[in-house]
Amino acid sequence: MTPANNEIKRHDPSDIRIHWFNAACWLVLLVSGLGLIKNDKLNPLGAWLPDVLRALFGGGSAGGAVLLVLHEVVGVVWLVGIVIYMGVNAGGTRFFLREIFSLRPGDFTWMVRKMLRMTVGGGGELPPQGYYNMGQKAFAQASVLGGIAIGATGMILLASDKILPASVVWLVGWAVTLHYLAVGLVFAGLLVHIYMAAISPEEKPGFRSMFTGTVPRDYARHHHGLWVDALDKGEPGAK
Ligand code: HEM
Structure with a gap:
């Protein structure tokens, strides 16, 4: 789509897709990851989240095993998605990395x-x-x-x-x-x-x-x- 006169293009559709894909994966990984920490001395949220999530996925250690598989599968899908994006939009990836790592005076x-x-x-x-x-x-x-x-x-x-x-x-x-x-x-x-x-x-x-x-x-x-x-x-x- 051509931008309207007073609008300028900022992101390619593939940039937008990878950003929201990344954000969705992060949400699932963060929640499931916190749910895997079944030690209320270590889990910043205490025991309630692991208990709720384990109950949701079948309860007890079986629930914990399902949660772990979910965390592992989404983690791999996340990495594969990012590698695919880098292939599909190699120019955008180079631009992004060059921009974020170049510091200017000011x-x-x-x-x-x-x-x-x-x-x-x-x-x-x-x-x-x-x-x-x-x-x-x-x-x-x-x-x-x-x-x-x-x-x-x-x-x-x-x-x-x-x-x-x-x-x-x-x-x-x-x-x-x-x-x-x-x-x-x-x-x-x-x-x-x-x-x-x-x-x-x-x-x-x-x-x-x-x-x-x-x-x-x-x-x-x-x-x-x-x-x-x-x-x-x-x-x-x-x-
Ligand atoms: C609800 C969650 C999120 C919201 C509302 C959000 C919003 C945004 C918006 C509006 C931009 C565009 C900024 C601009 O170009 O002026 C942006 C860019 C970016 N976001 Fe997020 N974001 C979210 C989650 C995340 C997550 C989970 C990550 C990574 C851990 C992330 C990493 C980035 C990066 C690296 C950029 C720059 C890349 C680009 O502009 O294409 N975001 N985000």
Whole structure:
């Protein structure tokens, strides 16, 4: 669909599909993962969630086994989905990784001023930002690096159930620890991401763009000035 005159394209349909696929997988993995921690000293939510979920899937240890299979299957589907997306939209993947890992002068100042604005007020003018602002970049970096750690340690845990010998118990111990830490890191960022993307009134056009693929030009100019400049100059690599 061609964007209306005052709208500019922000996401390909495949970007939108992978984003919501990723979010849906995260929801199921987070809830089922918390449900697997049947130790109320370790589970941040206590024993009620594991009990409710196990009851839902047949009760007792059989319910726990079904929950584990669900967690493993969705984990593998999630990784396969991401690999397929990287193949289908290799250009979009390269653009995304290049953008989120390139820091520009002004990004640090943007982050400090934005945090001041959102907490105590003031903070001064925000330096112009590119396709992603520094807050979006920080979360995207955490979700890419955290996602790699979660996927790799998840595969070790899956293999430990089926094929790994008992002699690599140390590896499994590290995998469990890193799996929890990486989920904790991404989840902390996710709370801010969901607030900024879906609740903060300023970002409503960005939220709509995750369904329509486009944003109003004025919004883009105000929030992502350097991106719009690059588009206007027809710079190679500007999406
Ligand atoms: C209810 C849940 C979620 C909502 C409402 C939401 C909303 C959004 C929105 C509106 C954007 C577009 C921002 C823009 O381009 O201006 C976005 C981008 C992004 N989101 Fe989410 N998100 C959710 C869950 C997640 C999850 C679970 C992850 C990963 C752990 C995630 C990772 C990302 C990343 C990496 C981007 C940048 C990628 C892109 O723009 O294509 N999101 N999200």
